[in-house]
Amino acid sequence: MKEFGLPDAIEDLFAELNRSVARARNGFKYFVGAEKIEVGITPKETVWSYDKVQLFRYKSDKRLYSTPIVLVMSLISRSYVLDLRPNKSLVEYLLGRGFDVFLVDWGVPDGFEASNSLETYTHDYLAKVVENAIRVSGAKDVTLYGYCLGGDLALLYVASHSDAPIRNLVTMASPIDFSAMGPLVDLLKVDKIEPQKLLGWDGNVPADDIANSFRLLKPTGDIVNRANLVENLWDDEFMDGYLAMTRWTGEHIPFPGGVFLQIVDLFIRKNCLATGSCELGGEVVSLISIKCSVLNVVAEKDHIVPIDAATPVVALVGSKDAVELRLPAGHAGLIVGRQANRVTMPKIADWIEGRSELLS
Amino acid sequence: MSSPKPLWRNVFDLVEKGVAPKLESMVGMSEFADLISVLTKLRYEANKRFEETTQNLLHVWNLPAVTDLKKLSEQVSSLERRIRELSKSIEDMKENQAE
Numbered sequence: 049m050k051e052f053g054l055p056d057a058i059e060d061l062f063a064e065l066n067r068s069v070a071r072a073r074n075g076f077k078y079f080v081g082a083e084k085i086e087v088g089i090t091p092k093e094t095v096w097s098y099d100k101v102q103l104f105r106y107k108s109d110k111r112l113y114s115t116p117i118v119l120v121m122s123l124i125s126r127s128y129v130l131d132l133r134p135n136k137s138l139v140e141y142l143l144g145r146g147f148d149v150f151l152v153d154w155g156v157p158d159g160f161e162a163s164n165s166l167e168t169y170t171h172d173y174l175a176k177v178v179e180n181a182i183r184v185s186g187a188k189d190v191t192l193y194g195y196c197l198g199g200d201l202a203l204l205y206v207a208s209h210s211d212a213p214i215r216n217l218v219t220m221a222s223p224i225d226f227s228a229m230g231p232l233v234d235l236l237k238v239d240k241i242e243p244q245k246l247l248g249w250d251g252n253v254p255a256d257d258i259a260n261s262f263r264l265l266k267p268t269g270d271i272v273n274r275a276n277l278v279e280n281l282w283d284d285e286f287m288d289g290y291l292a293m294t295r296w297t298g299e300h301i302p303f304p305g306g307v308f309l310q311i312v313d314l315f316i317r318k319n320c321l322a323t324g325s326c327e328l329g330g331e332v333v334s335l336i337s338i339k340c341s342v343l344n345v346v347a348e349k350d351h352i353v354p355i356d357a358a359t360p361v362v363a364l365v366g367s368k369d370a371v372e373l374r375l376p377a378g379h380a381g382l383i384v385g386r387q388a389n390r391v392t393m394p395k396i397a398d399w400i401e402g403r404s405e406l407l408s
Numbered sequence: 409m410s411s412p413k414p415l416w417r418n419v420f421d422l423v424e425k426g427v428a429p430k431l432e433s434m435v436g437m438s439e440f441a442d443l444i445s446v447l448t449k450l451r452y453e454a455n456k457r458f459e460e461t462t463q464n465l466l467h468v469w470n471l472p473a474v475t476d477l478k479k480l481s482e483q484v485s486s487l488e489r490r491i492r493e494l495s496k497s498i499e500d501m502k503e504n505q506a507e
Contacts, residue, residue: 158481159478159481159484159485160485162485231436231440232435234441235441235444235445240441240445241445241448245448245452246448249474249477250481264435265432265435267431267432267435268427271424275420279413279414
């Protein structure tokens with residue numbers, strides 16, 4: 049039993065009053081939409097662009113490694129999630145560890161991208177991205193780091209370009225075995241839905257359809273998020289992360305129609321990535337031809353790319369230095385959140401650090 | 409120091425933990441797959457009918473419909489690609505001449 053109950057009770061009362069004031073302030077800002085949160089604010093410059101693809105290089109005055117890291121984003125969402133907010137940014141963390149960081153932003157597809165194929169991204173765009181990262185940084189090779197479908201693109205690029213200057217390859221929550229992707233992907237596998245009928249008037253899969261399919265994977269997700277908001281409305285730090293994540297999840301982009309049809313045929317119906325080889329650009333691309341160091345990061349609580357769908361990478365590549373890193377996180381939790389800063393990012397950075405060249 | 413969860417949150421979590429797995433398993437059921445399949449077809453057919461009807465109506469007034477915009481967009485995209493290919497050929501030629 050506490051000896052001095054009254055002062056404690058007064059202290060609790062003041063704490064609760066302070067929280068109520070913060071709740072009222074944050075609630076007002078949220079509901080009137082005054083809180084337009086800025087995202088992707090780490091200073092950067094566009095060092096190369098082509099069609100809608102942009103290659104950003106982040107500014108840093110404490111580079112320790114000459115081997116640059118090229119972050120490759122997925123095609124279904126905006127790239128700023130990799131640099132969401134200060135202290136919630138993979139880019140910021142890697143810069144802090146002394147890396148030279150580049151980020152590929154694919155842009156927002158419209159009719160022009162509708163006829164893009166996987167080869168457009170792997171054989172054309174990524175090849176040029178790596179070439180330009182090398183040109184700008186002056187390095188002799190790079191670490192290619194793909195998130196989600198960006199990891200698949202990176203794998204296929206490295207596998208189809210045996211002479212590519214890739215020192216290390218990191219794949220994070222990247223779907224490989226599409227038979228383990230879950231019920232929504234199964235719909236496309238069993239021919240219940242003709243993929244062509246999912247394309248919008250511009251020839252791409254509409255952004256709203258992508259957002260809705262994610263909602264179906266976790267039907268109570270939205271209401272749980274609202275409950276978290278109400279519970280933590282007083283917490284400014286929580287609000288900062290909540291608003292940034294809400295902005296990101298609400299800003300899905302259309303998916304290039306040509307790539308979508310190819311993914312349904314090759315990845316979903318033929319499950320070619322899980323077999324280790326795919327036919328791309330008229331030739332068979334085998335993952336076994338990947339000889340550089342490979343790190344495959346998988347999330348144990350991932351409901352978008354279930355862990356079984358992401359694990360086969362290490363077994364399929366031909367590298368002697370291929371390891372898997374299992375983390376107790378969700379799909380976005382790998383890159384955003386307390387766990388990401390404390391566990392995910394340090395472990396990944398440690399792995400890359402040991403395989404990067406120091407600046408002379 | 410983290411404060412204990414409020415009572416309403418404990419109740420919410422209890423209900424959510426009971427409901428969420430059931431809803432998630434429903435998404436995996438074949439009946440749900442059939443429903444999505446039917447809805448997708450219906451939406452596609454409805455959009456197609458709507459486009460056809462509005463197209464006829466707009467063409468009476470000599471106005472462009474969404475299908476015309478789609479064709480135009482495809483043509484512009486194809487032109488953009490052609491320009492890109494030509495630019496690349498010119499760059500390659502310049503590089504060859506410089507060598």
